[in-house]
Amino acid sequence: MSASRGTIFRVSDSACIPSAASAVPTTTVTSQHSALVRVTHWITTLCFLALVVSGAEIVISHPRFYWGETGNVLTTPLFKLPIPSSRALVPTGYGYVLPDQNGWSRALHFQSAWVVVLTGLLYVISGLFTGHFRKDLLPAKATLSWRSSWAVIAGHLRFKRPSEAQAWSYNVLQRLAYLFVIFILFPLVIWTGLAMSPAFVSAFPATVILLGGRQSARTLHFFVSLALLLFLLVHVAMVCLAGFRSRMRAMITGQTGVRTERT
Amino acid sequence: MTVLSRRKLITTGLATAAGISGLGVAASLAERYGLVPPDHGGIYGLGETLTYASQRLLTRHSFAREFSPSQISKRPLENEIAPFGEPFKRLQAGGFADWRLTVDGMVDRPASFSLAQLKSYPSRSQITELSCEEGWTYIAEWIGVPLSQVLDLVGTQPHARYVVYFSIEPDWWESIDMADAMHPQTFLTYGMNGNDLPPGNGGPLRLRLPRQLGYKSVKFITHLTVTDNLKKFGKGLGSASPEGGYAWYAGI
Numbered sequence: 001m002s003a004s005r006g007t008i009f010r011v012s013d014s015a016c017i018p019s020a021a022s023a024v025p026t027t028t029v030t031s032q033h034s035a036l037v038r039v040t041h042w043i044t045t046l047c048f049l050a051l052v053v054s055g056a057e058i059v060i061s062h063p064r065f066y067w068g069e070t071g072n073v074l075t076t077p078l079f080k081l082p083i084p085s086s087r088a089l090v091p092t093g094y095g096y097v098l099p100d101q102n103g104w105s106r107a108l109h110f111q112s113a114w115v116v117v118l119t120g121l122l123y124v125i126s127g128l129f130t131g132h133f134r135k136d137l138l139p140a141k142a143t144l145s146w147r148s149s150w151a152v153i154a155g156h157l158r159f160k161r162p163s164e165a166q167a168w169s170y171n172v173l174q175r176l177a178y179l180f181v182i183f184i185l186f187p188l189v190i191w192t193g194l195a196m197s198p199a200f201v202s203a204f205p206a207t208v209i210l211l212g213g214r215q216s217a218r219t220l221h222f223f224v225s226l227a228l229l230l231f232l233l234v235h236v237a238m239v240c241l242a243g244f245r246s247r248m249r250a251m252i253t254g255q256t257g258v259r260t261e262r263t
Numbered sequence: 264m265t266v267l268s269r270r271k272l273i274t275t276g277l278a279t280a281a282g283i284s285g286l287g288v289a290a291s292l293a294e295r296y297g298l299v300p301p302d303h304g305g306i307y308g309l310g311e312t313l314t315y316a317s318q319r320l321l322t323r324h325s326f327a328r329e330f331s332p333s334q335i336s337k338r339p340l341e342n343e344i345a346p347f348g349e350p351f352k353r354l355q356a357g358g359f360a361d362w363r364l365t366v367d368g369m370v371d372r373p374a375s376f377s378l379a380q381l382k383s384y385p386s387r388s389q390i391t392e393l394s395c396e397e398g399w400t401y402i403a404e405w406i407g408v409p410l411s412q413v414l415d416l417v418g419t420q421p422h423a424r425y426v427v428y429f430s431i432e433p434d435w436w437e438s439i440d441m442a443d444a445m446h447p448q449t450f451l452t453y454g455m456n457g458n459d460l461p462p463g464n465g466g467p468l469r470l471r472l473p474r475q476l477g478y479k480s481v482k483f484i485t486h487l488t489v490t491d492n493l494k495k496f497g498k499g500l501g502s503a504s505p506e507g508g509y510a511w512y513a514g515i
Contacts, residue, residue, distance in 0.1 A: 062398035069330070070392065072340045072399035087397055089343050102396060103305075103508025110515055111310025199318040199474045199514025202325040209328075212399055214392065232430050 032254050037132065040123040041251055047116035048232065050108050053227060057105035060098060061086045065222060069213035085090040113193065121185060136170065137179055149239060167242060182232050186225055192221035297424065297440060301493045301501030302511040316466040316510040319442065322514065325408050327473035335456060339393075340508065341463025344482070345351045351483060359467040364413075364451070368427075368489035371418030378453060378467055384408045389448055392472035396513065403464075404455030405471050411445045414489070422491050427502075428470050429486040437481050437502040438493055438511070439472065443468050448473050451484065476513035478504060 033041070045086070053182045062263045063081035071077065073090060084094035086101060127133045142148070152171045155162075162171075170178070195208040195217035239247045249255055284454045295301050298316035326335070347355070354362050359378055367373040410426070419441075427438040443449055452471040453460055460466030465482030471480045493501045501511035 058398070061396075064399075067408075070332060070336055070400045070402050072336075072395075073279075074338045074340055075336075106396065107307035107310060107510060110314055110510075112287050116312045137416050195393075197318075197515040198327060198392070198476065199322045199325075202327045202474045203318075203321040205328050214394065219396060235432055 023243070033251055033253065034130070036123070036126050038237040038251055038254060040119050043119045043121075047119070048228070050112040051116070052225070052229060054109035054112070056088075057101045059222070060084075061100070061102050062090055063092065064090065065217060066221045067212070068215055068216035071215040095229060098207040113190075117190060120182075124182070133179075137182075139172045139175045139176050148172060177231065177234075180193055181228065185228050185231070189221065189224045189228060192217045192224060196221065264486070285412065300510075300512050301438075301499070302505035309365075311510055311512065314510075316512040317441070318424045318512070322437070322474060325474070327391050329390075330392070330402050332390065332404070333408050334402050335390060335404060337457065338401075339403045339464055340399065340401050341461065342395070344463070345432065348432055349461070354431075355462065362467050362485070364468060364485060364487065365378055365459075366413065366417045366487045366489070369420040369423040369491060370414075370488075370489050371420065372416075374417050374492065376413070379466075380415075381408050381451060382453060384412060386454070387450065389450065389473065391448065391471075393473075393477050395477040396476055396509070402500075404456050405452045405473075406457075407450035407452035407471065408446055410451055410470065413451060413487075414444065419489050421488045424491045425489070425492070425493055425501075427488045427490060427496055428481055428484055429488075430481050431483045431485045434479060434503055435483075437470075437479050437504065438496070439475075439479070439492075443472060443474070446474070473515060476515075479513045 020154045059081070060083065063083050063085055064073070064077040065079055065081075066075065078213050080092075084091070084096060085092045086098040088097050149172055152173050156173075160169075191207060192211065194204075194213060195211050201208045201214075208214055208217055211220060271369050278348055290299075293312070293316055298312075298319055300311050300315040303312045362378050363375050364381065365373075365375045369371060385408075387409055390402060390404045392400050392401045392402045400446075408466050414426070424436045425440055426444040427436060429436040439449070448471075450471040452465070452469045453467055455461065456463055457464075460469060462483075465480070468484045470480055470484050488496075493499065497503065498506050499505055504513070505511045
């Protein structure tokens with residue numbers, strides 16, 4: 001299931017604007033999403049949506065965040081979310097209590113976490129073997145300069161549309177964003193989640209000690225989740241701007257819809 | 264059909280067959296080594312089973328983190344509890360002198376213990392965190408007698424697999440496997456921070472289980488039953504929690 005086995009075409013992988021293309025060397029990239037990338041992408045999408053919904057439900061039962069080891073309604077919070085709670089114990093300032101949805105939320109949260117972690121492992125391991133990260137996501141050295149990064153940003157700011165061929169490769173900012181999500185945010189959200197498990201930390205105490213305590217882990221889990229949610233919103237916005245139908249077709253069927261040559 | 268796609272078809276078929284038989288072997292091994300939770304049915308059974316099996320394997324000999332006395336929370340939170348029933352109020356009026364813990368089931372010598380008897384055994388203490396599934400926590404010193412010591416006194420039978428424990432308050436009961444029941448940090452707790460355990464925190468007797476979330480640490484314990492089969496209790500899901508939509512195993 002190697003990405004390189006599919007149809008390929010030549011494009012510049014530098015940036016999505018013509019002016020920057022001349023500044024960097026032209027390389028061959030594969031553009032078609034392999035079946036493994038497509039399947040793991042959609043499983044991850046489903047799991048992430050389930051994790052966001054169930055995670056929000058869990059937060060509603062105690063919409064207060066703390067730093068350090070312990071925290072409860074008798075201690076000073078780091079901050080509070082201005083929302084009502086599903087528990088009468090929490091002083092929210094609202095005169096009512098929402099229905100308790102924690103049972104199914106927790107079950108859905110952990111089951112989705114299992115599926116997305118196993119899916120992610122499959123994606124990362126196969127990506128290392130097939131060269132997916134090296135070929136499709138690792139930015140070329142020449143593009144890792146302020147000049148070419150700025151060219152991408154400036155292009156975005158001027159709302160310049162990339163040429164068809166350039167649009168099917170990832171520019172340096174996209175590559176860095178994807179790598180950041182895959183190798184920084186996802187590991188962090190898994191770590192901070194596990195650090196809240198009393199059984200897991202009994203076997204691996206360093207997971208919570210390094211974060212400064214269970215409440216710190218919970219607060220960090222919340223912010224890393226927000227960062228992932230922000231990525232999702234930008235990602236979907238960019239898909240819409242780049243052409244919703246063609247991008248969806250590419251991620252569902254693997255067909256890019258541009259002129260291709262058979263290998 | 265090209266050669267490549269036929270080969271693909273065969274390898275996919277073989278991989279699927281191997282996968283399914285692999286899952287079958289894994290399921291029977293999990294069952295034999297007690298890695299399947301009683302609430303494994305239903306749409307979330309996969310997640311519950313993966314969590315219980317992996318954490319049971321990882322944590323068989325691990326210890327919950329213990330803290331220093333300076334880290335004890337200034338005020339241990341007494342979270343909301345329903346108004347006490349008549350039986351509790353009657354015993355409370357008598358200073359809990361008549362509080363009894365009965366132990367029966369798969370034991371050689373069924374017995375009933377008074378609080379004074381439990382307190383006469385060498386006491387142990389642990390400074391551990393109580394973590395509620397809602398997200399809040401506090402640290403306290405918990406004083407009591409390890410459950411394993413009481414189980415040794417009554418003599419659990421070799422085929423015992425679970426300990427079921429009941430609160431004096433109705434419909435409040437949980438169960439744990441023998442690995443958790445015999446764990447040195449699993450206490451029948453009667454004291455907190457140097458004093459008697461207050462009713463708001465589960466006094467006079469609370470089963471304390473620091474490697475699982477707070478809802479497994481049932482308050483006002485009066486009855487323990489040792490068993491090899493949880494099907495006989497309630498709806499057969501292991502405890503009251505799954506009947507209310509919460510996981511039986513709460514190590515996460």
